[in-house]
Amino acid sequence: AQKITQTQPGMFVQEKEAVTLDCTYDTSDQSYGLFWYKQPSSGEMIFLIYQGSYDEQNATEGRYSLNFQKARKSANLVISASQLGDSAMYFCAMREMSFGNEKLTFGTGTRLTIIP
């Protein structure tokens, strides 16, 4: 079974609107972390936001927030007031905190296009 599922291959959003990118995950660990990365067309991976499994509040970083629903195993990224520069691939990733395990598992990504 896939550990990270991103069901939206592509999304088109009008500039200045908010957008939600979906991510569901599968783990039997109690301790884990969820990350979102942005990949522009140039290829580099840019870290956006982190949510720990024990964090009681949803993470926020500027225009980015994470809608974390632990019981549903979902960690959706919300981008408020979208800008043209937000056009990119977005990846959700999970780190399971088993001892000595520092690996990330990535989803297949969502390509976001912001329309002027």
Place this chain on the structure above:
Amino acid sequence: DGGITQSPKYLFRKEGQNVTLSCEQNLNHDAMYWYRQDPGQGLRLIYYSQIVNDFQKGDIAEGYSVSREKKESFPLTVTSAQKNPTAFYLCASSTLTGGNQPQHFGDGTRLSIL
């Protein structure tokens, strides 16, 4: 400026040839990683290393080899045994001090077959 440097940016491989991708970091990170990305796909882990002179296979290690002789350097060799090497290769590094520390990535190397 602290960061991760990957070179070259573009690389071409002939049939039967081994090629080596360079990855250097000056972030003083203990852990380093190599990922492969195919078009329209997520990242898949090839190898990772948490300490000098030690490394572990990831999910798709066949046809690849690595070394970790220095903390700052984690080169990846794509051997002739890798029959489908055309992909985008990303190197990353991270600390091991806490679960919330993200992996930092280089700008990638695009490998193609001649």
